[in-house]
Amino acid sequence: MASSLSNIFDVSARAMSAQMMRLNTVASNLANARSTYTNKEDAYRAIKPVFTTVYADHAAKTGIASVDVESFVRVDREPTAEYRPDDPKADADGYVYAAAVDTDEEMVEMLDASRNYQNNIEVITTLKALMMRTINLGK
Amino acid sequence: MLKIADHLGIHQHALQLRAQRNEILASNIANASTPNFKARDLDFLSELEKHQPGEAMLSSNQQHMNSLPTTSGPVQYRLPTAESLDGNTVELHVEQMQFAENVMKYQASLNFLNNKITGLMSAIKGE
Numbered sequence: 001m002a003s004s005l006s007n008i009f010d011v012s013a014r015a016m017s018a019q020m021m022r023l024n025t026v027a028s029n030l031a032n033a034r035s036t037y038t039n040k041e042d043a044y045r046a047i048k049p050v051f052t053t054v055y056a057d058h059a060a061k062t063g064i065a066s067v068d069v070e071s072f073v074r075v076d077r078e079p080t081a082e083y084r085p086d087d088p089k090a091d092a093d094g095y096v097y098a099a100a101v102d103t104d105e106e107m108v109e110m111l112d113a114s115r116n117y118q119n120n121i122e123v124i125t126t127l128k129a130l131m132m133r134t135i136n137l138g139k
Numbered sequence: 140m141l142k143i144a145d146h147l148g149i150h151q152h153a154l155q156l157r158a159q160r161n162e163i164l165a166s167n168i169a170n171a172s173t174p175n176f177k178a179r180d181l182d183f184l185s186e187l188e189k190h191q192p193g194e195a196m197l198s199s200n201q202q203h204m205n206s207l208p209t210t211s212g213p214v215q216y217r218l219p220t221a222e223s224l225d226g227n228t229v230e231l232h233v234e235q236m237q238f239a240e241n242v243m244k245y246q247a248s249l250n251f252l253n254n255k256i257t258g259l260m261s262a263i264k265g266e
Contacts (some may be wrong), residue, residue: 008161008162008165009168011162011165011166012169014169015170015218024212043172051173051174052173053170053173053176060214062163063162063179063181064162065170066164066166066169067169067170067172067173067176105251113172116171116172119171119231123168125204127165127242130161131244137249137253137256
């Protein structure tokens with residue numbers, strides 16, 4: 001892939017957008033965490049992003065690499081059946097199917113993603129300050 | 140005749156290498172949660188030594204090679220203290236410390252260069 005990955009701003013920007021997509025999936029998963037369904041097949045399953053490394057054109061020499069979201073997958077997890085005959089969505093046997101989302105797992109995911117996002121901001125802020133100092137060299 | 144580039148000495152190469160190392164460390168931090176990503180780093184000292192005005196190897200025949208083949212490139216893989224289950228070898232605390240150190244040393248090189256330039260300027264102006 002001919003990537004447009006040439007400098008440090010590209011590296012951090014791509015990494016930050018990847019982490020942002022991860023945060024989006026966490027938000028979607030948490031939003032659907034409490035929803036119930038009549039059919040097992042229709043039930044919501046948590047969405048997870050798949051990260052992959054993108055290398056710059058001369059990565060072996062420069063060592064520049066960033067990250068992209070390759071695809072999104074749905075977790076391979078069965079929705080849990082709950083016996084709630086009063087629920088309007090209950091099937092003939094009185095069961096509803098709850099979305100396959102682990103809220104604890106999503107919270108951990110959210111913390112990790114936001115921390116990584118902050119790390120990238122920190123890197124770019126530091127390097128930007130260095131670049132400004134380098135531009136003003138000799139003044 | 141002494142060129143201005145000679146006056147700046149080793150610091151210009153050091154600054155370039157520090158900048159390159161910053162990019163590598165930033166790439167590591169960017170890939171902190173990518174499965175199977177292997178953290179990389181630059182051997183700063185051995186890279187800098189390539190720019191030292193060392194003695195050229197003498198050869199008795201023109202076909203003799205004057206540089207030894209190197210076993211590895213400039214960018215090498217980091218050995219992790221504890222590899223994570225997904226095959227990622229980025230340890231954020233390590234990378235952040237290396238990054239902080241590298242930024243500090245970049246600023247040191249920048250200061251050296253600044254002093255050299257200030258010296259040149261005052262020599263030119265003759266003040």
